[in-house]
Amino acid sequence: MSEFDLHSELREVQRRLSILRVLLLLFVLLLGARLWHLQIYEGSY
Secondary structure, X not given: OHHHHHHHHHHHHHHXXXXXXXXXXXXXXXXXXXXXHHHHHOOOO
């Protein structure tokens, strides 16, 4: 029974890590897009 609980806990941790990874990737993409926008459209040449 404890092995099943451990397996279910590991699955929950993997799910949370994948959600965290997606949020982190989204944050990096948004930050990169913002910096690109500032550089291209509002930067001096």
